[in-house]
Amino acid sequence: MGVFLQYGHFMTDGSEILGHSRKRQLRVAVADDDREILESISQSLRNALYNVEKFSNGRDLMTALRRDTYDVVLVDWNMPGATGFELVSWGVENLEHPPAFILLTSRSDKSDIVEALEGGASDYIVKPESEDVVIARIEAAARRNGGSPRRERILDYGAYQIDTVENAIRLNGDPIKLTGKEYQLACLFFDNLDRPMSRAYIYTSVWGGAADVATRTLDMHVSRIRSKLDLRPHNGFAIRTVFGFGYRMDQYSDEDS
Template identity: 25%
Template sequence: MNGTAKHNGHVCPQHILLVEDEQDLAKLIILNLKALNYSVDHATTLKQAMHIIEHKKLDLILMDRMLPDGDGIMLCEQLRQDGKEVPLMLLTAKDSEADVVLGLEAGADDYLVKPFSVLELRARVKALLRRGKAQHEQTQQIEFNSVTINSSTREVTAFNKALTLTAREFDLLLFLAKHPQQVFSRMQLLEAVWGYHYDGYEHTVNSHINRLRNKLSLCSPEHDLVKTVWGVGYKFSPPEVQAH
């Protein structure tokens, strides 16, 4: 069943906030989300969005970047700084790689460039909501010699240092760590971690891998936990099996 989740035995629609000031586009998106049985709130400004976020429990936020009272990236950054991990997808006409990286670094889980197809929007929304649901259901801790990853608290400790990761960086590290020494292509990671399979989005994986590596290297520069296998992809190499 699309768009529903069980709470205390009752089936409740998953709740999405759309922040979009283009009325025609907003109507189209809302129509499609409601067709999938999602509950939708609509805001046209950052101020309206913040009010809804503060007063309602949300399963997903879809946010335009260029809004009347500012850039959606500012709200994205604020939410992550406040510790709110609700999945967030940016919707924008800004399509340069620099803009995509800026959005991802701000803490967005996905970045969809306008104009987009309704089918692609639906697929990505479903993928983000599936991942969010799975995160709540899983309680697991992965431990290596000097690295601990807790999927319940979403905390990572590497070489006795706490690591601050975005939601997507955490998901990427968790997936790789569940399959130590196994090599995954960028497309495999895109499908497994992002939940969709589209050519041309491999640079999204590269950007996240690079930022994840940079953060891990701050904990222990001499350990390369996420290794590149040239011409193939990436793998997680636990510290106890690395050559010294």
């Protein structure tokens, strides 16, 4: 196998190719048993401002998917431990909120593509492919799967309104005073309703950088937005702890509250 990505240029900012500024980092898992390809893909995605984790064994990726949260998983079809197709099928069948799976392969036969898509893959990339196409497909897969926030100016969530231009949240029309990180954290929860998110995923999405989760920092901010926004069932939304994993924000109907 040759080098996966074609380097006609080397990006320093993902917005150059996407035409807009991403509101937060997407978290992407990349799996390939070819070290050169794995490093090439991972470095390109980091340059495009993604938070990336690398895997060279299918079983290791399966273990990570059980305990962590990703927006998109790029996985090679021919992986040791578990093939890419087996991982996609397992993830779609067993994960409560599976990420968008994109299969990477040198197999271009139409029957393979049909098999992958019918098996649950969000997309299928034949290697080699250009860097800009790969990134565009990651963004599209994340949007389809709910991992990229919507970009309307005003987002309505029942009693809550989020103004994405003013970076403000209102409850029943009243503005709520939030710090920048509190606003980002609240938006992350609203963008991922009813989806369990690992502590590492939340931390890297809001604070960026490595997933070295500062427990006290995260818990303190969750407590603050829960209190400031009065996130309780009677207002239609509540944040709850997912033991040993992270948090999720559930949506409630009038009957539930």
